[in-house]
Amino acid sequence: MTHQCKHDHCCGNHECGCKNNSEYSVxxxxxxxxxxxxxxxxxxLKHYLREMLxxxxxxxxxLGTDNPNEMVDYSDIANILANAMLGDTNARGILICGTGAxxxxxxxxxxxxxxxxxxxxxxAHNDRYHDDINVIVFGADDIDPExxxxxxxxxxxxxxxxxxxxxRRIEKMS
Numbered sequence: 001m002t003h004q005c006k007h008d009h010c011c012g013n014h015e016c017g018c019k020n021n022s023e024y025s026v027x028x029x030x031x032x033x034x035x036x037x038x039x040x041x042x043x044x045l046k047h048y049l050r051e052m053l054x055x056x057x058x059x060x061x062x063l064g065t066d067n068p069n070e071m072v073d074y075s076d077i078a079n080i081l082a083n084a085m086l087g088d089t090n091a092r093g094i095l096i097c098g099t100g101a102x103x104x105x106x107x108x109x110x111x112x113x114x115x116x117x118x119x120x121x122x123x124a125h126n127d128r129y130h131d132d133i134n135v136i137v138f139g140a141d142d143i144d145p146e147x148x149x150x151x152x153x154x155x156x157x158x159x160x161x162x163x164x165x166x167x168r169r170i171e172k173m174s
Contacts, residue, residue: 031156032090037063037081039074039103042096042140045148049094052149058156060094078106082113085134093135094152100139107135111174119143124151128158132170 034053038046043065053060063080065072074097085091093113095103100117107115115135118124119142127133136155138148160166 030090030159031092032088033084034058034060034092034094034156035063035081035084036060036094036096037077038065038096038140039072039077039098040065040068040070041098042138043068045096045138045140045143045145046094048145049096049149049152053152074102075106078103078109081135082107082110086110086112091134092156094138094155095135096138096140098139098141100137100142104137107137114170114173118151118155119147121147121150121154124154125158128155129161130166132160132162132166 036046036050036053046062050060050062061084063084064077077097078095081093081095085093089112093107093115095107095115097103104115104117107113113135114131114133115137116123116127116131116133117137117139118127119139124136127136133155136152138151143151
């Protein structure tokens with residue numbers, strides 16, 4: 001199931017590397033570690049993504065939580081992930097809560113985190129390409145698990161367009 005590429009730099013036959021399907025590789029040699037974490041409302045999606053990534057040769061480091069019946073605060077989970085990523089500019093993270101909003105707000109409190117809630121593969125690609133996001137956030141209540149996997153694949157394989165103006169903008173926030 002490939003998606004229709006809408007990238008303005010695409011040649012039309014997915015030479016840009018964005019052909020997303022369930023067999024698509026998620027490897028990226030520039031990523032040192034991949035962390036995944038959720039609150040209680042995101043446990044199901046977290047387990048699905050972790051299993052699918054494991055099948056593709058990527059083993060994310062699971063930072064919790066694992067019990068959907070034990071309430072935890074999304075801000076605590078975002079803090080755990082942010083601390084794990086501190087000092088490692090090549091680490092990436094996946095955060096999941098019910099709406100995605102809480103995790104997004106909590107994660108972006110940290111200067112070294114650039115998080116974005118992504119609902120489409122094109123958004124995941126563009127947010128990496130333009131803004132060098134290092135954390136992708138999902139609202140478990142709002143996204144189909146297969147779509148979340150495709151967005152994750154795009155997030156993990158897309159490169160940052162490290163031109164001067166983009167670097168300058170990010171440095172102002174870091």
